[in-house]
Amino acid sequence: MGTLSLILKEACHRKVNFAMSLMAVMVTVALFITYLTTAEASKRETTRVTRDIGFNLRIIPRETDMDRFWTDGFSELTMPEETIRKFADYEGVFMSYNHLVAVLQQRFALLGRDVILTGLSPTITAAKQKKQAMGFEIEEGTVHIGFQVAERLKLRKGDSLQLGDRAFSIVRAMVESGTEEDIRVYARLSDVQQVLGMEGRINEIKAIDCLCLTADQDPLKVLRAELDKALPEARVIQMRTIADARAKQRQTAERYFAFMSPLLLVVCAGWVCVLAVLNVRDRRSEIGLLRALGHGSARIAGLFLGRALLIGIVAAVAGYGIGAVLALNVGPEIFKVTAKAIQLEGGLLGWALLVAPAFSAMATFIPAMLAVTLDPATTLRAD
Amino acid sequence: MAETSNKSPIDSDMIRCVGLTKTYPRASGNVRSLRGVDLAVRPGEFITIRGPSGCGKTTLLLMLGGMLHPTSGQVRVSGQEVYALDARRRAQLRAASIGFVFQMFHLLPYLSVLENVILASTEPDATVSRDRSRTLLKQLGLSGREDHKPSELSAGERQRTAIARALVNRPKLVLADEPTGNLDPENAGEVFRYLSEFHHSGGTVLVVSHGSMAESFSDRVIHMREGNIVPDPGSDTPNTEAQGG
Incomplete structure (x- = not known):
């Protein structure tokens, strides 16, 4: 039986865990898509604001x-x-x-x-x-x-x-x-x-x-x-005062995004990791059984990392859609000056499809290794 | 004309273990689960291992199945030194030669009955694998249940599914750990009858069981106590040596 088939059937069976993991990655992708789509508008907004402060040279x-x-x-x-x-x-x-x-x-x-x-x-x-x-x-x-x-x-x-x-x-x-x-x-x-x-x-x-x-x-x-x-x-x-005001305005925006982005990634990675650990705990006897049936470490790691990749792919597509809707609807409310300039970037979907599965797999790596190193004798003797 | 063989008696045993010990380190001191077990099992034997809880029966069974490294001693299955093999080859040995049956069935809840059996199959041809699984399920009285989920089956049906899964690769050896522990006497009898059929077709069966029902199907009963094989109450010597299969 193929690994993908097992992953899909398990996902359908443990819907809540799968949905929660999916949501974590999807929210992250959606927020990044919203951010990246509106980032240009944000920059233009900042530029407009600082322009209104005046030329400084x-x-x-x-x-x-x-x-x-x-x-x-x-x-x-x-x-x-x-x-x-x-x-x-x-x-x-x-x-x-x-x-x-x-x-x-x-x-x-x-x-x-x-x-x-x-x-x-x-x-x-x-x-x-x-x-x-x-x-x-x-x-x-x-x-x-x-x-x-x-x-x-x-x-x-x-x-x-x-x-x-x-x-x-x-x-x-x-x-x-x-x-x-x-x-x-x-x-x-x-x-x-x-x-x-x-x-x-x-x-x-x-x-x-x-x-x-x-x-x-x-x-x-x-x-x-x-x-x-x-x-x-x-x-x-x-014009030193104007120059300083411009610098502060732009640096504040950049610092905010520089702080928020890693924070968002860490929170999401933690969320996915915890859910993956719960998934591994939930499947201890299954892992033991697969060992007893002669399935190797690659197969077991593949089940968990493949699940993470699947979550990443689905989350990338769904997150892109949600992020796009957010950017196009909420963005103009935030960036009123440059509202009309907010445009969806198709290339971001490609990036999301590359980065989200990789990110999801990385967050699941430690739980997957836990699964691989789980002692089957311990899980099977839990009878 | 008599058949000749270059195999030594050791190689011709289905199982031979020598000096098996298992010690678990604990904060309160080491716990010795096995204390130097010697055991030989001929091909085609049906053996029941009996003993009180905690005497090391399951530990022994898991070691024989290549699932638990001994602290010391050797295990040979079908002439292969199990723990001299690397993890991948040991997994291959398990898949090809050993079938497991557990007390808790350990069926994957998200797979159908048929898929649970196919999961264990090493047959590369999917159609052959499916046909073989269906045939086994039919033999075990599970026709019409192939597409059901384990949660939709009775305990007896689940254990029969687990037996089908254990037999799907035509193993030489079936290791069963309290296979009737969760079953009523009627279903327990059914399980032993199917294990006995496998035995009569030439397979070797080792059953760990508390109950007395297994003994009536067995060629030999081995008693364990405190990590050792001990003589059964009616005998002076431990029943560790292989008998004719």
């Missing part, structure tokens, strides 16, 4: 008068717009910097008061990383206006705003920020260059540092060394 012309820079809030000097492309093309730059946005900002008189007219280019990210752009894209001929500007000029979304000799459509009136953002008018970089008569010029590149630098190095030192090689004509300023 400002690259400005090296000769900028820093006293004036801090007084005005921007550099009085400009750089060619190509600088950002040159920077982005520099090999390895995205190991340190990311989400590059070219900015041109100047004070601009608007109906008797100054606003900070700010032009933003589309975000440049590393092509290989396929990262989503973090900055908001501004359509040509449109503006986003700060809270104070909107209040003073009684402007709302859909109104028109005259900047120089061009009329712009207001697509967003921003909420009060309590910072100089409230007196900003954001427009597309090319539009601002035209309004200011500074075609092809920028005075800043905003960026976000790569957090992998923060482990055991001084990030600013590394960033400056990198910039010196890529853009010797520029200097970088790190």
Whole structure:
């Protein structure tokens, strides 16, 4: 009689033990599938949150008068717009910097008061990383206006705003920020260059540092060394508070998952192991009998490890299904910002089919060895 | 013309054990379960081993079946030194040459009657194995019960299933440990009748039994006490030597 046949019949007979073991592995697979499916969404959520904290790196012309820079809030000097492309093309730059946005900002008189007219280019990210752009894209001929500007000029979304000799459509009136953002008018970089008569010029590149630098190095030192090689004509300023907040936000999420994953695995392995030990105890006389009938250690180990593999395979398929349903239904509730981006990954089923049986077999290994080493004379004389 | 053989008397015995001892270490001191048992069994003998509880009957039976290493001494079954074989070959010897019958039947609860018998079969051809199992079950009066689970059988039927399982590989030797311990006299008689049929077809049977019923089927009765084979109450010498089969 085949081992698989014996395993299936035993599973049908001891339904509770089999179902409990199956549930342990299935829950683990489901949680991992949910986690892995939503992990990308979680990362994007974290990125969005940290983006909302703000860019933390400002690259400005090296000769900028820093006293004036801090007084005005921007550099009085400009750089060619190509600088950002040159920077982005520099090999390895995205190991340190990311989400590059070219900015041109100047004070601009608007109906008797100054606003900070700010032009933003589309975000440049590393092509290989396929990262989503973090900055908001501004359509040509449109503006986003700060809270104070909107209040003073009684402007709302859909109104028109005259900047120089061009009329712009207001697509967003921003909420009060309590910072100089409230007196900003954001427009597309090319539009601002035209309004200011500074075609092809920028005075800043905003960026976000790569957090992998923060482990055991001084990030600013590394960033400056990198910039010196890529853009010797520029200097970088790190917004330390924002950088720290970003680091804490992301590291908290990573630490949480780093803690939860092994904990989940250990709990599940323990659960499966205990149930397997109970199964072995329950089958002591059966093991003794099989020995008496001349079945060897491989056959007995095969019965228990084969059972574990079967549990792993069934749990992988069922866990994938449950995890997928959870990810697609609960995920959007948790990750509201990136809800639409949560997608099922078919490749995870393959991984689940490989890892879950192996994991289940490993958790059952010690009980299987207990079964193999069980003294048949002891079990059979229990009569 | 008389048949000649190169086999020594020792090799021609179905079972021969010499100086068998078994000691279990315990915290309170060693427990000596067997104290130097010598025994020879000729092919085709039906032997009953009797003795009080704890005298070492089951220990002896398990040792003869290659299931329990002696502390010292030798066991030969069909001319093979059982404990000189590695575990795999000893398992092969058990599967091919020895059938076991236990007091508690030890049927797998999740297999049908037929499957419990097939489980023991070493026949590689599944159809032959199935046919042989069905035939045995029929001979043992279990026709129509093949697809039942053990829990659906009476105690007597379960033990007959266990006998079919013990006989499925046409063993030379059947070792039965209190095979009627859980049966009423009628079923007990049935069990001994089937074991006796196996014996009359040339098989060797060793039965450990408390009851007196086994003796009426036996060629020889061996009495044990405190780990030794002792003379039966009506004799001066222990009945350890093989007799004509």
